[in-house]
Amino acid sequence: MTNDNPRAIAQALGRIDPSKSLQRFIFQHYSDPMTLICPIPIQQYPTVLLAHGGGGRLMNQLIEQMFLSVFGQPEQGQHDAAVLGLPGDRLAFTTDSYVVQPLFFPGGDIGTLAVNGTVNDLAMAGARPLYLSLAMILEEGLPMDTLWRVVQSIKQAADAAQVRIVTGDTKVVDRGKGDGIFINTAGVGVVEHELAIAPTSVKSGDVVLLNGDLGRHGIAVMASREGLVFETAIASDTQPLASTVAKLLAADISLHCLRDATRGGLTSTLNEIATAAQVTIQVDETAIPVDPGVQGACELLGLDPLYIANEGRFVVFVPEEQADEAIAILKADATDPTTAGLIGRVVEQTSAPVILRNQIGVDRVLDMLSGEQLPRIC
Amino acid sequence: MTNDNPRAIAQALGRIDPSKSLQRFIFQHYSDPMTLICPIPIQQYPTVLLAHGGGGRLMNQLIEQMFLSVFGQPEQGQHDAAVLGLPGDRLAFTTDSYVVQPLFFPGGDIGTLAVNGTVNDLAMAGARPLYLSLAMILEEGLPMDTLWRVVQSIKQAADAAQVRIVTGDTKVVDRGKGDGIFINTAGVGVVEHELAIAPTSVKSGDVVLLNGDLGRHGIAVMASREGLVFETAIASDTQPLASTVAKLLAADISLHCLRDATRGGLTSTLNEIATAAQVTIQVDETAIPVDPGVQGACELLGLDPLYIANEGRFVVFVPEEQADEAIAILKADATDPTTAGLIGRVVEQTSAPVILRNQIGVDRVLDMLSGEQLPRIC
Numbered sequence: 001m002t003n004d005n006p007r008a009i010a011q012a013l014g015r016i017d018p019s020k021s022l023q024r025f026i027f028q029h030y031s032d033p034m035t036l037i038c039p040i041p042i043q044q045y046p047t048v049l050l051a052h053g054g055g056g057r058l059m060n061q062l063i064e065q066m067f068l069s070v071f072g073q074p075e076q077g078q079h080d081a082a083v084l085g086l087p088g089d090r091l092a093f094t095t096d097s098y099v100v101q102p103l104f105f106p107g108g109d110i111g112t113l114a115v116n117g118t119v120n121d122l123a124m125a126g127a128r129p130l131y132l133s134l135a136m137i138l139e140e141g142l143p144m145d146t147l148w149r150v151v152q153s154i155k156q157a158a159d160a161a162q163v164r165i166v167t168g169d170t171k172v173v174d175r176g177k178g179d180g181i182f183i184n185t186a187g188v189g190v191v192e193h194e195l196a197i198a199p200t201s202v203k204s205g206d207v208v209l210l211n212g213d214l215g216r217h218g219i220a221v222m223a224s225r226e227g228l229v230f231e232t233a234i235a236s237d238t239q240p241l242a243s244t245v246a247k248l249l250a251a252d253i254s255l256h257c258l259r260d261a262t263r264g265g266l267t268s269t270l271n272e273i274a275t276a277a278q279v280t281i282q283v284d285e286t287a288i289p290v291d292p293g294v295q296g297a298c299e300l301l302g303l304d305p306l307y308i309a310n311e312g313r314f315v316v317f318v319p320e321e322q323a324d325e326a327i328a329i330l331k332a333d334a335t336d337p338t339t340a341g342l343i344g345r346v347v348e349q350t351s352a353p354v355i356l357r358n359q360i361g362v363d364r365v366l367d368m369l370s371g372e373q374l375p376r377i378c
Numbered sequence: 379m380t381n382d383n384p385r386a387i388a389q390a391l392g393r394i395d396p397s398k399s400l401q402r403f404i405f406q407h408y409s410d411p412m413t414l415i416c417p418i419p420i421q422q423y424p425t426v427l428l429a430h431g432g433g434g435r436l437m438n439q440l441i442e443q444m445f446l447s448v449f450g451q452p453e454q455g456q457h458d459a460a461v462l463g464l465p466g467d468r469l470a471f472t473t474d475s476y477v478v479q480p481l482f483f484p485g486g487d488i489g490t491l492a493v494n495g496t497v498n499d500l501a502m503a504g505a506r507p508l509y510l511s512l513a514m515i516l517e518e519g520l521p522m523d524t525l526w527r528v529v530q531s532i533k534q535a536a537d538a539a540q541v542r543i544v545t546g547d548t549k550v551v552d553r554g555k556g557d558g559i560f561i562n563t564a565g566v567g568v569v570e571h572e573l574a575i576a577p578t579s580v581k582s583g584d585v586v587l588l589n590g591d592l593g594r595h596g597i598a599v600m601a602s603r604e605g606l607v608f609e610t611a612i613a614s615d616t617q618p619l620a621s622t623v624a625k626l627l628a629a630d631i632s633l634h635c636l637r638d639a640t641r642g643g644l645t646s647t648l649n650e651i652a653t654a655a656q657v658t659i660q661v662d663e664t665a666i667p668v669d670p671g672v673q674g675a676c677e678l679l680g681l682d683p684l685y686i687a688n689e690g691r692f693v694v695f696v697p698e699e700q701a702d703e704a705i706a707i708l709k710a711d712a713t714d715p716t717t718a719g720l721i722g723r724v725v726e727q728t729s730a731p732v733i734l735r736n737q738i739g740v741d742r743v744l745d746m747l748s749g750e751q752l753p754r755i756c
Contacts, residue, residue, distance in 0.1 A: 055641025055687070056747040060650070078654065079576050080637065081472035081503035083569055086464055094459035095511035095564055096547045125459035133473035133564045137515070169474045169562075173754065179555040184547075186473055186511045186564030191461055198457050259458065263433025272438070276456065309433070369434040376551065 038148040039065040048142040053172030062170060066148065070155045071134075071165040082166040084131055090191040092127030094118060097184040101376045103150065105224040107216070107235030110183055111153030113311060113378055116238050117262070118187040119161040123242040124258045124314065126197035126249065127189030129161060134185055135169040139178035150181060161240035163187070193249055199276035201256040207323045208281060208344040209316040211244065211330045212237065213289035214266055218308035218374050219297045232293045239312035244333040248316065253326050257317040262378060264368065265307040267354065269315060270344075271368045274353035283344035283366065285358045306356075307369055309377040317346065416526040417443040426520040431550030440548065444526065448533045449512075449543040460544040462509055468569040470505030472496060475562040479754045481528065483602040485594070485613030488561055489531030491689060491756055494616050495640070496565040497539040501620040502636045502692065504575035504627065505567030507539060512563055513547040517556035528559060539618035541565070571627055577654035579634040585701045586659060586722035587694040589622065589708045590615065591667035592644055596686035596752050597675045610671045617690035622711040626694065631704050635695040640756060642746065643685040645732065647693060648722075649746045652731035661722035661744065663736045684734075685747055687755040695724065 040062065051058045063078075074082055098114045108116075115132065122129040134154065138147065158165055195201075216237040223230060241260065248255055257277075261269045266288070274281045290298075290305045298305050318326050323342055330340035354366040418440065429436045441456075452460055476492045486494075493510065500507040512532065516525065536543055573579075594615040601608060619638065626633055635655075639647045644666070652659045668676075668683045676683050696704050701720055708718035732744040 050753045051748050053641075054747070054753060055643075055646050058748050059641075060746070078650070079503055080499035081470040081505060081565070081567070083468055083470050083503055083505070086467055086469050089464055089467075090461055091464050091469070091566070092459040092461050093509055093511060093564075093566055094545050095513045095562065097513045097515050097549045097562060099515060099549045099551050121458035125457055125461055127459060127461070131471055133471060135473045135475045135562050135564075137475050137477060137560055167472050171475045171477045171754075173477050173557060173560075176554065177557040179551060182515055182549075182551075182560065184473065184475060184513050184562035184564075186471075186513075186562075187459070188469070188471055188566060189459070263431075263437075265433075268433050272456070368438070369432070370429050370436050375428045375432060376549075 088190040092125040092189040094121040095186040108238040111150040114183040115157035118185040122189035123245040129189040131166045131188045137182040140175045199273040202277035206317045206346040213339040215294040215305035215308040217311040237312035260314040270354045280350045287343045289339040466568040470503040470567040472499040473564040486616040489528040492561040493535035496563040500567035501623040507567040509566045515560040518553045577651040580655035584695045584724040591717040593672040593683035593686040595689040615690035638692040658728045665721045667717040
């Protein structure tokens with residue numbers, strides 16, 4: 001009985017019908033993910049083949065033994081689409097593809113991002129995330145074990161964010177026509193309030209709150225990609241934000257807008273909102289928290305943390321009178337409560353969408369970059 | 379006034395506020411897609427750059443000027459997720475990535491497939507398709523004009539299938555790490571009936587109907603890829619199937635299962651259903667329509683049309699007493715009514731999931747292939 005033959009292990013243990021649910025059994029009975037055995041026999045298929053995407057027996061095996069074993073069999077059996085209940089008549093719907101390089105970095109991997117990123121997009125629309133789809137584009141030759149690690153990350157992140165992976169797709173492209181793994185997740189959530197949480201709801205008099213320090217995700221990925229070692233390891237800030245948003249909603253905070261500061265960083269986020277709302281956002285540079293390690297890495301690399309992608313940081317626009325209550329909720333959910341707080345105010349539209357006031361009281365326009373400082377960050 | 383400056387054209391025509399909705403204006407006023415001007419100035423950006431996926435100004439320009447101009451601005455303004463009404467409490471949710479090569483082929487392109495494929499997955503679950511997401515992974519260096527052609531195809535296909543593109547995402551990967559364009563669409567539909575349309579609902583006594591001839595899509599893509607020229611051009615069968623399904627539902631046909639015969643062809647489709655339902659499907663080879671041109675190409679290339687991917691063909695499992703009524707509906711929607719009809723019957727489970735009876739009455743097992751005969755067919 002060898003480690004790479006889960007069917008034999010399961011049969012030997014005599015607990016299951018060998019024709020069914022084999023890998024779910026394995027998953028349930030080896031709950032520590034580090035001890036989980038890759039359910040595709042590595043000796044037989046050490047890497048992904050084009051045939052794993054071809055619609056035949058090998059693809060079925062991959063879906064059955066790897067994906068459905070982890071995410072569970074659909075209730076009505078496998079079919080072209082999942083049929084699901086929606087507890088409400090307003091749904092939120094979003095999609096994101098993930099092409100981050102490297103696939104694994106301190107604090108997460110492409111699988112963690114693919115869940116948290118899409119969950120957060122739903123949360124930013126004020127929705128309670130319910131269901132995710134999972135579509136993978138695999139490059140021929142991808143080590144099967146790499147795929148297995150990513151699938152486990154997805155499962156853990158989905159459980160943590162309380163969403164279910166309900167439908168999926170797998171394609172394989174020839175060697176040299178992809179880059180290991182690309183993932184797309186689309187998300188469906190339910191909107192259970194009457195607020196219009198959107199950039200156009202932002203108005204003069206609102207305050208801008210931020211839930212934590214900036215730049216960790218971008219620096220963590222960049223450091224992994226370039227093989228840089230810093231004195232203190234910097235881990236990605238990737239995390240699901242839906243439960244924090246749920247607390248803000250439960251406290252009856254009049255949320256005008258929520259937005260996570262991903263690609264393009266805080267600067268792009270604020271510029272997009274100010275432009276849509278036809279207002280100006282005044283930001284206080286001294287109020288923006290940046291970890292000293294991140295700041296040091298940024299100085300070394302010539303990067304500005306205000307433009308770096310985050311995966312667990314978001315801005316909240318609320319009327320000033322509710323600022324304290326909202327900040328208390330953000331602080332309660334922050335790893336370091338001192339990093340959550342008020343960073344700016346919304347005023348009538350002036351010459352620029354976003355103005356940054358620095359430590360010595362000098363204002364400058366905080367403009368968008370043409371591209372991103374760091375490509376393929378998510 | 380040059381062709382590559384739509385802003386100048388629109389301003390000269392004096393009909394719009396130049397700061398807004400420029401490209402939507404262009405789209406509305408140049409309704410023949412062949413005369414549409416690519417809204418990203420080709421002289422300035424002849425190809426896609428990494429910065430087009432970076433979250434900065436260039437990405438915003440691409441989204442505003444190309445995607446939103448074609449698909450329309452979201453009602454609540456751009457946001458992380460679309461908030462939508464759902465006329466019912468059962469939703470269908472599906473996803474598919476499209477990696478077909480070449481991007482353009484007789485009868486369609488990757489954009490057409492990306493809409494029809496996902497619309498059909500919803501239809502196969504008995505749902506009325508409502509909303510699609512659109513996520514593109516672009517390779518750096520992709521000609522901007524190629525992207526524009528694909529975007530127009532997507533718009534035309536979405537209009538034809540009566541679905542709305544409501545949310546999207548764009549990523550750009552470095553040259554040599556992708557293959558022009560990969561597209562993911564996820565789809566949301568509403569289920570407006572009480573039937574359980576699923577493989578597990580198939581039972582002994584059901585008949586198997588097919589809505590048209592097999593093999594066109596695979597041969598069309600294969601011929602384009604390999605530069606083969608046949609006597610008669612073979613075009614892909616890609617088409618949306620939702621309206622045909624709607625007619626079957628409206629006629630109160632007891633649909634037990636619907637499934638489109640895509641990757642792996644009719645053979646994989648029938649094998650998957652028979653296995654899930656624990657039945658045997660007996661298929662009559664003489665009843666399976668294959669165009670003589672497709673048959674000739676298959677013989678030349680050593681391919682079997684029963685294993686070739688289709689993008690507009692589906693099987694319908696219904697009780698025998700409703701066969702005639704269902705066939706009449708399939709015939710009414712078929713390009714050639716003689717190609718729609720009964721191809722097999724469901725019997726109690728025997729030794730093999732699918733049995734094919736040939737012209738001289740000999741039975742053989744119709745087994746799944748390991749992979750696909752033709753990789754990257756969708």
